[in-house]
Amino acid sequence: MTSITAYEPGASQLLMGNEAIARGALEAGLGFASAYPGTPSSEIIGSLAEVAGEMDIHVEWSVNEKVALEAAAAASFAGVRAIVAMKQNGLNVASDFLMNLNLTGTNAGLVLVLCDDPSALSSTNEQDSRPIAKWAELPLLEPATFQEAADMTKWAFELSEEIKNVCLIRSVTRVSHARGDVRLGELVPPSRQARFAPTALGQFTPYLVSLKHTLLHQKVNKTRELFESSSFNWYTGPERPELLIVTSGSGCYYSLEAVKTLGLESSVGILKLGTTWPLPEKLVQEHLARTEKVLVVEEVDPFLEGNLKELVGDTFSALGPLTFYGKRSGHLPSIGELDPDLVMGAVSSVLGQERVAMDPEYAKKVQQLTGGQVQARMLGFCAGCPHRATLWSVKNALKLDGRGGFVTGDIGCYTLGLGPTGFFQLKTVQAMGSGAGLACGFGNLAKLGFGQPVVAACGDSTFFHAVMPALVNGVYNQANFTLIILDNSATAMTGFQPHAGTGASAVGEPAPSVDPEGVCRSLGIRVEVTDPFDLQATTHKLLDLMQDDGGVRVLISRRKCALVRAREEKAAYNVRVDSEKCLGESCGCARLCTRIFQCPGLVWDEESGTAKIDEVICSGCGVCADICPASAIIREVA
């Protein structure tokens, strides 16, 4: 991947949506960027980190989203333009600060990018972040194209400075992760006059709340006026459309494609809104007055739909009879991602036409184009993943213990422990740090008849993000549980970003490494460290910790992420299967390795009735040799 500064101004360049956002920020004179990684937001700060050195700006992976926003706000307070990016879940972490920052106001431009994940492709929920704009009374921009991703970001800094408040940008997976042409502008170096200079009346606090709240309302009104003339809002279609589609963000392309495919350009109009809160009321009313039917196309919740109806309610007499179609009417789903097919179905249905479906050959064509390139594989741990090994031992330890113990899970690659390649070991997964938080509660139910061992699992990055407070709570309230820190030395799920424990900064320079083991020991916790590839030792250490009842215990299961390892080292072992020894489906094995252990490096050969190693996929970790009951899997030091 070429860096986002590599292109000349004026050039048209293929950029990922998140790169376009980052480039837009650099064209606005960005000086400070912070985030906690989270799909689909991670590449914004990731691509800025790559150029932080040459641009001489500060870019950091913060320990969590709240700290990221706080750090960026400080930069803004000191007169430095700053950007923060987070996924929808991260917004919840940051929202406590945000709901004070909105009243406080900002100084230099501060842009908060919220990347939503409709269909929850990489998330535990598909929360729509946009209502925070209404709740916090902050301007909201929704890019629909890659050019807009860059241009809106650039403009968001100006808007932020104009109203002295945070400006929100909401992206979704298909905007953040797809690629399109972006015409680039000039890179602008940041102001290097950073200085915090509050005045007596200009302290940075929400205090004098009523006054600040009044000011906030004024800012919203000012924003609305600016939005009325924004070029991010436009209309295409006939003067008086039979049906008006109002759409924002990812819905824009879907709507354009649907109308074009249906050949309805002369009867269906599209009002594309880039500024969705506060609504540019005059512009919207103008378009609503020219139609009788309105279809709202947006991902995920009926946010725009509700706001439009609210507006119509306020100005009922000025508008003719209007019928709204969208999520409330059931014409579009209020879950998951949209696509042109869904919009075509909704348009056809509203217009009383026979439903025109997507070209049935479409899926086939896609298959043909990608076929053979991408192998279908189960959602699960990679070959050689240390989490598989850890969860294997967890499974065995819980079974051997026999008291009905269970794992409260957390957010990271190991969340896949909910499924078959983690042997279904995780029984709860909620938010960052919730595994340990839940364990605090489960671990204090003994008086109420509870006798099951509780094991909380978290990753190393998650440990720093939100587990530490829960751990302190557990120690203080004497909760009875064992925390396993699955330390793979990376924020692996989101793309191997470094974190507080890795000894490297976001920009790739050496950084102090915070040691989870030392942190836990300083809390007076019994800590054991294990190599997950030593299945026996890991099982027995965990069993021992689980049975050492009373208080919080910690097992650190430490092994570098297999994908990171593969980039740095060669495989430890050459692994092969002795098919003479392999018991296959016979009593005594029943395909333990390919049926239960399920490393993708192991494949079942129907013909010979034995397991085989897929040499392309096998990472050479050698763990499967330890689970083979017939010693048929041979590992030789590579």
Next chain:
Amino acid sequence: MANDYRGDGREQEMSLEVKGCRELQSEVLAKDLCSLCGACIGMCPYLVAHKGRIVALDECTLPQGRCYVFCPRTSLDLDLLSHAVFGAAYPADELGTVQEIAMARARDDGIRSKAQYGGTVTALTCFALDQGLIDSAVLTTSDENILPGGALADNTAQILDSAGSNFVAAPTVAAFNRESGKDIQSIGVVATPCQALALAKMRASPLDNRNNIDKLKLVIGLFCTWALRYEDFARFLAAKVPLGQIVKFDIPPPPANIFQVFADSGRTDIPLDQVRPFIRPTCDVCIDMTAEFADISVGSAEGVEGWNTLIIRSDAGRELVEAARAKGVIETAPLPQENLDHLKQAALLKKKKGLNKVIETTGSDQDLLYLKLTSEAVKGLLS
């Protein structure tokens, strides 16, 4: 030992049900019928023993498994087993197949002082090894936390080390399963009645995988009336005696009614009534006190102090005892009639109690849980 039951034309009326691990779990483990003999483990990665429990680590979905077939608490057709082991029908009486009953003891004082009662088992096992009848013996040993398990011995010192009675159920057969595939040719097993039943089921198994049962040359059975659950008994005992200091256990003859714990620090007597709650529930449905499917069975029940009671059941058993007697390894004497009568009474009482418990559990004398006995046999035993 005859094991070719398949040729005698009786297979039509006899059956040994073949199911898999899932049924073993639902029919035996979930119902607390497991005797922890160890027959289902040591063969695969799915079932393991841990602190006195059989644990299924993962789900095996095979419809047919050795674990189910070898279990002495599934489909126990005593007639079929008797044909497999002794080549004759099962005598549904007090003591099973018997060639001779005597009392016996080791001639070696050293063995006698180390072993329980007459030291006959230790002496015969050492002798079988010396004579090359077997090259390895599967015995039961305990760790420092009194957790027992099977172990392979190939010399006298190892056998002497594991001498003495064990009252906690032990998965000894697992050691046979684990070791029999290795480079050893003839194995002897010192087995409790349920362990001997499991080994008999291996002989009778219709599965293609013979589990190296042909290497089994000798089963020395031990009398047994019950065995204890490990985990909670160990916890109970640890509160009285440090487990690491325990040397051996004993239950002196009635009317003492005590459980003796011999430790480095001295002897602790525990009322037997405090120990009984730890008896495995499966012992209540057991009908075999004297290890009826061993080559020879040895015990103290209803015997004479300082001597063992010895039952010779098979030709192999008789040959071993006769040779050991001829070489002066053991001495034997007739068991007094009164003691024999008492032994039979005790064995019969166990059968009656077991059968009644089974019938009470199922609510029908037509459904005997794991047992397959003819109605006549049941009637005869309960009369």
